[in-house]
Amino acid sequence: MLHGPYALIDTSNEYAGGRSEAVLGAALARGGSSPGRAIVTKVDRDLSTGIFDRDRVWRSFEESCRRLGVDRLGIVHLHDPVTISFTEAMGSGGAVQGLAELREQGLVGAIGVAFGEVPLLRRYVATDAFDVVLSHNRYTLVDRTAAPLFEDAAERGMGVFNAAPFGGGLLARGSRSGAGYAYGDTTAELRAWVGRVEEICARHGVPLATVALQFSLRSPLVHSTIVGISSTARIVGLERVRLTGVPDECWDELERLPPAPSTIHDTE
Numbered sequence: 001m002l003h004g005p006y007a008l009i010d011t012s013n014e015y016a017g018g019r020s021e022a023v024l025g026a027a028l029a030r031g032g033s034s035p036g037r038a039i040v041t042k043v044d045r046d047l048s049t050g051i052f053d054r055d056r057v058w059r060s061f062e063e064s065c066r067r068l069g070v071d072r073l074g075i076v077h078l079h080d081p082v083t084i085s086f087t088e089a090m091g092s093g094g095a096v097q098g099l100a101e102l103r104e105q106g107l108v109g110a111i112g113v114a115f116g117e118v119p120l121l122r123r124y125v126a127t128d129a130f131d132v133v134l135s136h137n138r139y140t141l142v143d144r145t146a147a148p149l150f151e152d153a154a155e156r157g158m159g160v161f162n163a164a165p166f167g168g169g170l171l172a173r174g175s176r177s178g179a180g181y182a183y184g185d186t187t188a189e190l191r192a193w194v195g196r197v198e199e200i201c202a203r204h205g206v207p208l209a210t211v212a213l214q215f216s217l218r219s220p221l222v223h224s225t226i227v228g229i230s231s232t233a234r235i236v237g238l239e240r241v242r243l244t245g246v247p248d249e250c251w252d253e254l255e256r257l258p259p260a261p262s263t264i265h266d267t268e
Contacts, residue, residue, distance in 0.1 A: 007037060053095060064076075
């Protein structure tokens, strides 16, 4: 991955209990990385206590740097702030203060917020405290609820990361695969809707997975699309999908479909 075709490698302090960063750090120490490649990570709450304040942000950052073998990072996100309120995160001694300090001291180039639920993300974006935003499973063929969030971010000159364009499997494996959507089960209605998408894709000679990925890649709202990678073979397959074009007529047909019955229902 550090020498592959993609500029950014996404990870987090808590992924695989820190092993994700440790493996990347070992690879960096052994073979470095190609020019233009960078690792993006996320600060996380204390998994034992749920504490996610200014001090925890600093400790999380330091843990990540030790594992990765670096002393500075280009982008660091506030990750899944579910154990604290918005007021706590933004207040004195809160998590956002910690991130801002890291940026002010030159230890981090840019700070972001990474979460799923759009209403809370919009509150964070509206503070103008962040440089970038990341949402997942909410800007796909199935669910477009992140569009207003990404538009807000664009108006503020923020970078936009769109994660999970395959919805956790359904849009990669298809309506008959049994795959879920967004870490949850799917419904008969959603599977039927995806089946209609598959029929349109078949008429135009393109796989469902290609259309799902290209939906994000072609969007002017999205600066970086994040896809999970588990092997070098996965990179080869993903490149094949990335480089496959989708006919305009296919997009025209897809736009005429009724909205998908998404299984995501964020609350304010």
